[in-house]
Amino acid sequence: MIQLIDVNKTFLNSPVPAVRGVSMEVKDGEICAMVGPSGCGKTTILRMINRLEEPSSGTIMVGGRDIQQEDPDRLRRGIGYVIQQIGLLPHRTIGENVSLVPRLLRWSEQKIKSRVINLLEMVGLDPGQVYEKFPHQLSGGQMQRVGVARALAADPPILLMDEPFGAVDPIVRNRLQEEFLNLQQQVKKTVCFVTHDINEAIKMGDRIAVLNEGRLVQYNSPLEVLSHPVNDFVVNILGEDRGVKLLNLTRAEALMSEAVLLQESQMDRAVQVLQESGKTVGFIKPNGNESIKYFTLENIKKGMPVKEILEKGTCFIDGFQPVKTALETMMKRNSDVVGILKEDRFVGIITWQDIKKHISTIREHENEC
Amino acid sequence: MQVIRFIISNQQRILEYTLNHFSLVITVMLFSLVLWFLTGLLISRYQRIAEPVLSFSNILFCIPSISLYGLFMTLPQLGLGRRSAALALIMYAMMPLVRNVYRGVKSVDPWVIEAGRGMGMSWRQILLEIQIPLALPVVFAGIRVTVVLITGMATVATYIGERNLGRLIQHGIARSDYNMIITGAVIVSIIAVLLDYILGLLEKRLTPGRV
Amino acid sequence: MNVERFLVALIDRSPPHVLEHLQLVGVVLFFTVLIAFPLGVMLTRPRFRKYAGRVMFFLNAGQTIPPLAVISIFMPVFGLGFRPAAVALIIYSLLPIVRNTIAGILGVPEEVRQAARGMGMNQWELFYQVELPLSVPVIMAGLKTSSVLLVGTATLASLVGGGGMGRVIFAGIDMFWPEFILAGTLIVGAMAVVIDRGLTLLELFLIPRHLK
Ligand SMILES: Nc1ncnc2c1ncn2[C@@H]1O[C@H](COP(=O)(O)OP(=O)(O)O)[C@@H](O)[C@H]1O
Ligand SMILES: [Mg+2]
Secondary structure (H helix, E strand, C coil): CEEEEEEEECCCCCCCCCEEEEEEEECCCCEEEEECCCCCCHHHHHHHHCCCCCCCEEEEEECCEEHHHCCHHHHHHCEEEEECCCCCCCCCCHHHHHCHHHHHCCCCHHHHHHHHHHHHHHCCCCHHHHCCCCHHHCCHHHHHHHHHHHHHCCCCCEEEEECCCCCCCHHHHHHHHHHHHHHHHHHCCEEEEEECCHHHHHHHCCEEEEEECCEEEEEECHHHHHHCCCCHHHHHHHCCCHHHHHHHHCEHHHHCEEEEEECHHHHHHHHHHHHHHCCCEEEECCCCCCCCEEEEHHHHHCCCCCEECCCCCCCEEECCCEHHHHHHHHHHHCCCEEEEEECCEEEEEEEHHHHHHHHHHHHHHHHHC | CHHHHHHHHCHHHHHHHHHHHHHHHHHHHHHHHHHHHHHHHHHHHCHHHHHHHHHHHHHHHHCCHHHHHHHHHCCCCCCCCHHHHHHHHHHHHHHHHHHHHHHHHHCCCHHHHHHHHHCCCCHHHHHHHHHHHHHHHHHHHHHHHHHHHHHHHHHHHHHHCCCCCHHHHHHHHHHCCHHHHHHHHHHHHHHHHHHHHHHHHHHHHHCCCCC | CCHHHHHHHHHHHHHHHHHHHHHHHHHHHHHHHHHHHHHHHHHHCCCCHHHHHHHHHHHHHHHCCCHHHHHHHCHHHHCCCHHHHHHHHHHHHHHHHHHHHHHHHHCCCHHHHHHHHHCCCCHHHHHHHHHHHHHHHHHHHHHHHHHHHHHHHHHHHHHHCCCCCHHHHHHHHHHCCHHHHHHHHHHHHHHHHHHHHHHHHHHHHHCCHHHC
């Protein structure tokens, strides 16, 4: 856990404070994405956590201990640090670069070697190919992977990342982001991830810290920040397409109308069954390869017929996928409804109407601010 | 042909001069390396004194070699010969060596140092494992320039009584003996080129796998 | 330290040799630039670029010949006096200027060159309007290095009868008079500083504004 308590920082040669009264907490195993315009103090906050800078006032605790009490070099050996410029030692091989901190910690050669090979594989590099290479022989994306591997080498519980993927092209960046998220599933580090790109923050962060002129403006989950931005500054940072971003963050199952299974025999009193179960959609168990037949409470009240979900298997999405995927599926299939599956079982539907209603509620929020 | 005849008939003397020349250059280089390498490191760490130290070395470098020899020679503690010559040459070596050590250390990518610090390397480790190894190519360039320079300048020390290859040239001028001048010049050049070559080989061994 | 002797050296003995020294340095610089600059430029032209390495090799090798030897090497041809000293010093001063001229011109970024070609400049316009102005700082640095070294090395000219401040300094050495050595040194040092400053002024005048 990382805790900042009323941290301030004013640089000696600067009249304005770079960080002002920041208090926040990063929970174990979470990624905190710090986002804000250039010069808002992100890097300074990060560098105070591993004592590359000293706060002018306030306290920083790492793992429950005040870092002011610790030896800076020892502290840093226990905190992974990844920077945009990477800073690989150009005169050392990739293997030597990755093993730097374990060597500082005097691990045994045996242990170091197997650890390095393991790490290189973890970050998606072929140890046999890159181990003996020098940094300048790798591509930008590969070097950044080495940077991440190096930071993870001594298995530190905490990782500080300062715009780590800022220098690579968008395609590679996307891949590195995905890979890092997968890696994080396994290693569960406590991560401070600095970026100036709100999309990256939304994608990477379990929580987002929005900073402006050294102040912490908002610190919430991406969903909360998107749906309840605290002020115009945050709204601006989120950009015009906030609604679409939100669709990306909301799971389809959150908007779906749940469906209940009806037996053939219950069909004549379908309205009653639906009302009893509190659901608005009913469906009939398909025979063999038939499409699922479903109907909505509304339609059946008006005496309209049972509908079939076309092209079984293509017009369904998993419930944990974002609403945006539902929307895309609708457009691709030219249909105004998609079925939602959970563990491969039909659980409900989501309609164009549902999505429209959702967007308009976001709009209302937006207008409130 | 005459040159070769001259060399053969003066073997003994030429050998003495050559050994003297060589030993002067080596002595000067050893002292200079230790002294100016440390000075270079020092001024790269304490930025404030860098400018004055570098300016001083530049001024020293502008003084004609014969002047420094002459001035040191007249100091009673130094006198004619080896000590004055060595000290003057060490002063000359200051500019190229200190400047290149300073430049080399300063030219190390600051982000590499940032990363090293961020990983918890102490300043000693950063100096020994990052800054010095990465400065080596520039430092070596300085050492090689210096060796060639010192080897040539050492000849002038003959005028303050140093018995080295400069003496062949000095006497050659005095007697208008072309063979003597050529002999002295060629052997000095060979020493310079040889030392430069050896340093080049050493440099290759010490700086692996760089662009 | 004898103040009277120092003043004699400074005021009485030095002035004629100052003139000789300046004359020597001036003539040498003039001819050095006249040879070195066109040579450097020529070696960067596509047609001759392949010889650049070989010429530089010879100049570098020449630099390992001790200055004392260089200064005396033309004695058999020209005898004693101003000429052997001047010719020797010209050859000795060539390297830094040739090297920096080549480095400066080849250091002009390839994309700048391509852009200029793309706008339709011919070889001459490219050289005159792009390569030359952009390489002035490097060329001037070579000229300065060369001049400062030359002012010092020219003291050796007196050994082959070329006159100059070497006369005063060597007199001091022969007589074991530090006053003479010091006076000579101060004057030579001052000359080096003046020439260096002068060239800096010239540089300010020649360098394109954005590079200052
Ligand atoms: N070493 C320093 N000395 C003086 N001012 C600094 C220093 N480092 C950063 N600053 C200033 O502090 C502010 C915050 O910088 P930084 O944390 O690097 O911002 P960010 O990483 O968000 O772009 C900026 O105004 C910057 O100019
Ligand atoms: Mg930053």
